[in-house]
Amino acid sequence: MPALKPTDYKGRIVWLGVNANRVETLLSVSVPDMELTLAGCAGESHAGLSRPSCGRVAGQYPRGTEIRNTRQLSIMSAEELAQIAVKMGIASVDPAWLGLSMVVEGIPDFTLIPPSSRLQADGGATLTVDMENRPCNLPGPVIDAESPGMGRAFKQAAKGLRGVTAWVERAGILRVGGEIILHIPDQPVWPHLARARQQ
Numbered sequence: 001m002p003a004l005k006p007t008d009y010k011g012r013i014v015w016l017g018v019n020a021n022r023v024e025t026l027l028s029v030s031v032p033d034m035e036l037t038l039a040g041c042a043g044e045s046h047a048g049l050s051r052p053s054c055g056r057v058a059g060q061y062p063r064g065t066e067i068r069n070t071r072q073l074s075i076m077s078a079e080e081l082a083q084i085a086v087k088m089g090i091a092s093v094d095p096a097w098l099g100l101s102m103v104v105e106g107i108p109d110f111t112l113i114p115p116s117s118r119l120q121a122d123g124g125a126t127l128t129v130d131m132e133n134r135p136c137n138l139p140g141p142v143i144d145a146e147s148p149g150m151g152r153a154f155k156q157a158a159k160g161l162r163g164v165t166a167w168v169e170r171a172g173i174l175r176v177g178g179e180i181i182l183h184i185p186d187q188p189v190w191p192h193l194a195r196a197r198q199q
Helices: 078-088 139-146 151-157 193-198
Strands: 004-018 029-031 033-037 050-052 066-068 073-077 102-105 118-121 126-132 164-170 172-175 179-185
Touching: 004 033, 004 118, 004 172, 073 078, 078 102, 078 151, 118 164, 118 172, 139 151
Parallel strands: 073 102
Antiparallel strands: 004 029, 004 102, 004 179, 033 172, 050 066, 073 164, 118 126, 118 179, 126 164
């Protein structure tokens, strides 16, 4: 019996980006298409089947522990990028500033889609959503270089709007302009979730 439910929520890929070396810069370079393997996008700084653990999983592992790479891609929505820009008081937030892999439009409340959802491109490439991508201070200097004095505003403005991280479940090609369909886990919400979060 299928455990994932295709939905009628369809988005469009409006931007793709690659960051070759995060040590040098957080900036991503815009590309028209992206070839994905099960290790992610070849030559991209987040690619790989494993990665060193970071602050996102500090409650589970000492920093630097080798773990499965479930954050091969960082994805946001165009609508939420626009909301962040309004909160920051600037005309727009360039996805390249945030080191993003992909921007989609057309899926409402994108940051809140359930973990383990799938985003399936029209060519078959499929991404599994890991979890919400929490805002951090790393984009600040990049934003300041383009909009002086605005970098510090990003973290607060992006709270609850920073998109998701994901890993490649099925290899293939993503293309700007391509359609992407949301598939969600056919599973009820755990009734003890609110209590567990308070602990």
